[in-house]
Every structure is written in structure tokens, then in C-alpha cells.
Amino acid sequence: MVILDWFHAHKDITCVIIGSAFGMAARIFMLRSDYRQYPAYPHGKIIHLALGLIAGALGSVAVPALYNKDYTAITFLSLAAQQFREVRNMERNTLTAIDHLELVPRGAAYIEGIAVVFEGRNYLAIITAFLSSLFAMWIGWWGGLIAGVFALILAHYFMKGKKITHIADIEMVPIKLDGPDLYVGDIYMMNVGLDENRDVIKEQGIGFILTPKSDDAKVTIANLGQRQAILHDVSTRLGVYRDDGDPALLPIGKLGLRTGKLGLLVLPREKDIDKAYQSVCNVPLLEAAVRTPTKANRKSTEGAKQSG
Amino acid sequence: MARIVGIVTTDHGNVGGGSPIFYASSREQLQRLAHLLEKILDSAAHEMNEDLFIIVDRH
Structure with a gap:
């Protein structure tokens, strides 16, 4: 009861506390080290947790500042954006620096995708903090809690x-x-x-064919970055049967030119067919690889009809 | 671009040119020579036909 009274008496601080807590919670929630094994190191995690706390604090402070008509406080958010763009640079530089030491590299497109996600998740933390802080200010501390949970789901x-x-x-x-x-x-x-390489491929190799579901998908799976991402992910999850200086045993993806299908040859260390299938299915679709040419073409022909 | 860094063959009359050429006396020796060159040069051995291998560097 004493705490609730205190919450009512100090509304601004309540907003900031609830907002920061939910912002931080959102970042913890989104910080997963899964099969990509990144960020796997305690220090990598600490960097992102600290930035998550900062993001939460910035998002939550903005609301009481605006309520008190302190509009210059909003400029702090632009400072935050600058800060989080640095996060993207940091992730890109780190991953690019170690990429040539991977037996099957991630590739620039995948690295860019990961870096963008790291930046984007900080903004999601800010939005979570902002929303819960806004509702805490507007309705009361319990409104902040409900909005915070809702924002986490969002x-x-x-x-x-x-x-x-x-x-x-x-x-x-x-x-x-x-x-x-x-x-x-x-x-x-x-x-x-x-002959020895042929034997290895016969014994260890698993072949997949990816059939695109639409014309747009054809362009996406033809993207070299997307292909490299698939090969890297499968190699991360199941290991890779090769060593440096063995270009003959490199997992590769080739396009069937006439059909637009993508053929994949992977050489897993653990030849577990179900897991290999699962790992190919779970490869994220890279934002850099997604194209929608059919949309563009449809619009352009419609425009031509209208003008003609 | 890929470069041919070596040629291994059992057929003396079939090859020539600027790359180092290694002659093998049999197809077994051809495989062995190609294997060694693949490991030493960190390159891939490709079979043009059963008597002619090229070692290709894609670095």
C-alpha cells in the first residue's frame, strides 16, 4: 500500500521505472542465442543488455518530458537513433571480421540482415518502453503494466x-x-x-531441391546471399565435412536455369537427414534477398494502360 | 576468375601450353598426382576425361 501511494505521488518516476523495466524486458526477451550461436559470449550479451536498458530509459523518459511540455527532450530520441545505428555498424564489423575464418562463411547479405535485426530490436525496446510509460502516465501504473505486456507481445x-x-x-x-x-x-x-572426393560426397552428401512457390520466390532463392545463408545455417547446425583448402568438398547451391529450382549439396558432419531437412526449412528469409518483381510489373502495366 | 594451375595427364599427345604439365604413367598414378596437387595447391581437381585432369584455383 505504501508503494502504491508512492506510485501515485510520484507519477513521473513511476512512468520511467515501468517504461525502463518493460524496455529492458523486451530486449532480454528478444536476445536469444539460438543455433546461430550469436551472441554466444557473456560480454556480447552484456553489451546488448546495457544498450537495452538505455533504450528503455530513453523511451520512457520521453513521455513525462512531453507531458511537462519539455519538447526539447524529444531530441534525445534522435540521439538514441544515432547510437543504435552504431550498434548496427558494430555488429557488421565484428561479423565481417570473423567471417573469413568460417569454414562456410555467412556472406555479406546474412551479416547485413543480422546487423539490421540488432538495430531494429533496440527500437522495439524503445517503443515498448514508450507505450508502457505513456499508459502509466495516462491511466495509472496498472495501465502501464497492461500496455507493457501488450507491447511485449507486439x-x-x-x-x-x-x-x-x-x-x-x-x-x-x-x-x-x-x-x-x-x-x-x-x-x-x-x-x-x-575418386576419394566422390566417395566422400556419396557417403556424406545430402541433396535438396528448393522449388519456388511463386515468381517472386524464384528471384529470392536465386539470390547468392540467400543461398550462402542456407549453406551456412545447415553447416552450423550439423557441422561440415571439410577443411580449409578443400574446395572440392564445399557445400554449394546451384540454380537449375530452365526451371528456376535451387539445388543444394550439403556435407554435414552428422548425417542426420531429418535434422538437415529441418535446418533448411528454418533458414530465415533475408530482407536483402526478398524481391517482388510481379508487384512492380503489375503496377507498371496498369499505369501504362491508364495513360495509354 | 578461376585459373588452371596445373594439368595432369597420361596422354602425352593431348596437352600443351602454359600451365605446368605432369605426366602420369597410369590412371592410378593420375589420381595420386591429382590428389597431391589438390592438397598442395589448395585447389580443386576436375576431370576433363579419364586421362586428363586439370587443377583449378578459385581463390
């Missing part, structure tokens, strides 16, 4: 990206070796010269 919805299964059907197909020529299904992959 943030969770926005956090989820699309997966490769949204745009393509994935099927597992046998690998065929016709002399030196390696095929996944009917897609020609590469020429393998040495």
Missing part, C-alpha cells in the same frame, strides 16, 4: 521473420554421380575429379 510478433518455407517447397533428393559430374536431382552441381 514486439514478439514483429521480431519473427519469415522462413524459407514461406517461399519454397523443400524436398530431399538423391545425389547422382555420373562419372565426374555431380547432380542433385536433375540439377548439375559440379565436376568432381578425385
